[in-house]
Amino acid sequence: MSGIDTLPPLREVIAAHDLAPRKSLGQNFLLDLNLTAKIARQAGDLSKCDVLEIGPGPGGLTRALLAEGARRVLAIEKDARCLPALEDIAAAAPGRLKVIGGDALAVDPRQHLTPPIRIVANLPYNVGTELLVRWLTPPEWPPFWSSLTLMFQREVAERIVAHPGSKAYGRLALLASWRCDARIVMTLPPGAFTPPPKVSSAVVHLTALPAPRYPADAATLERVIAMAFNQRRKMLRSALKGLRPDIEDVLRAVGIPPTDRAETVTLEKFCALARAIHTG
Template sequence: MSAIDGLPPLREVIARHGLRARKALGQNFLLDLNLTARIARVPGDLSAASVLEVGPGPGGLTRALLAEGAGHVLAVEKDARCLPALAEIAAAWPGRLSVIEGDALEVDPTAHLSPPIHVVANLPYYVGTELLVRWLTPPSWPPFWASLTLMFQREVADRIVATPGTRAYGRLAVLAQWRTEARIALTLPPEAFTPPPKVHSAVVHLRPRARPVAEADAAVMERVVAAAFNQRRKMLRAALRGLGDAEALLADAGVAPTERAERLSVAQFAALARALTARG
């Protein structure tokens, strides 16, 4: 890919700018440009789209997105050390890359990008789950994004696509599958990164459903799901006590009080959320 964009290899960029990955920032740099190109192709044609990238680091995925034809990329980077390397990429692709130094939790991408907006990111491990939940639970639907293509630890990716009755099924699976269609697009070994993490990673691709599996208020849905899985080994009549009269709530939703969270479908969680809303 360096031959395509005329920029030096990533290892050289990292060495020249002193970009040793920082554990405190959850950084593991992906240096294999063949892999970054594969990730950039997951969302499909981005030539007429805007892309939000979180935690670009030295810019391996950024370069891939631009080389694969993304119309405009907004890179949000918290680590100021990475800004000179990203500035070099912006210079190589005039007008197609904008960089914001800041925390992705505090940046409103709609203030900087025009739809359709696709999110493509090798998310820092420390913030990945929180960002995903935020993107899945806005008050209104459909969301600002047209797709999410996100890298996580493989264990987290498995939890996003898990089905009821499996060990991995939990809060992330319910929230993701309630409003999106989610799949694992590819997996990556530790040695693809610098420094190598202790676990495999996976890229999850999520596309919003036109309508959720079942209607429910997003904030209430998140509250119900969190309560249910915080004590997943308990029957729901015990796990949901913090929400009020659990027995009555379950009866209203048509869910047996002896059920456990891991056995409920997404639609049943939405029924619980509607019942809780109705009870005020």
């Protein structure tokens, strides 16, 4: 039996450390260790990887990552109340868990990790999307991570894997599909969490591609996508008129009817448009 197996049940840990989840921190704790183990397994073989976990809370997923054989785990937790419980896990897995107290938006994890690196997290709802966008838009590609296995509200997860023509299709889907393969690998009902959120959750697994799917300047592509979807009900000739005075001609040149709306345009066409704008 490993040291992880001898740790007390999470409900006892929460009671002992007075870790009632805080809405202000977007906390919804997942206490079923069978479910946390299943999430950890969705990340693949962790035995030769360092793993970054954001918002571990009392450490349910942290335990699972270590039990599934992660070479080393870096856990970043903003809630100082949770740090003693996480240090107990570190003591049960000597040399394999480093805990940093702080805001994940302000901490650069790379100096604490050795590649290959995978990110696995039940992300706090209030920062999940911002963290994902940061991980998908680094200054250089490939990124420091090889895969992301992340839990979101189900609505956000569906936006990440959406296809053209759907209401969920937008900026997140385009940023994800440009540089990754993304799929939903698990769904969880509200009752799996403490406290139960008002919505279902889902786990998305994203694998980084060696290079973007289509060539485009990243900054230009992100600007085009943002403008197109900020006014998604407008025709593209109106939504993008701030880019160039001849935007209708540019749209036609890359095969996009100027009267189309953003939600109908494929990633390939958005990349062609970004190239035309960047080089023009």
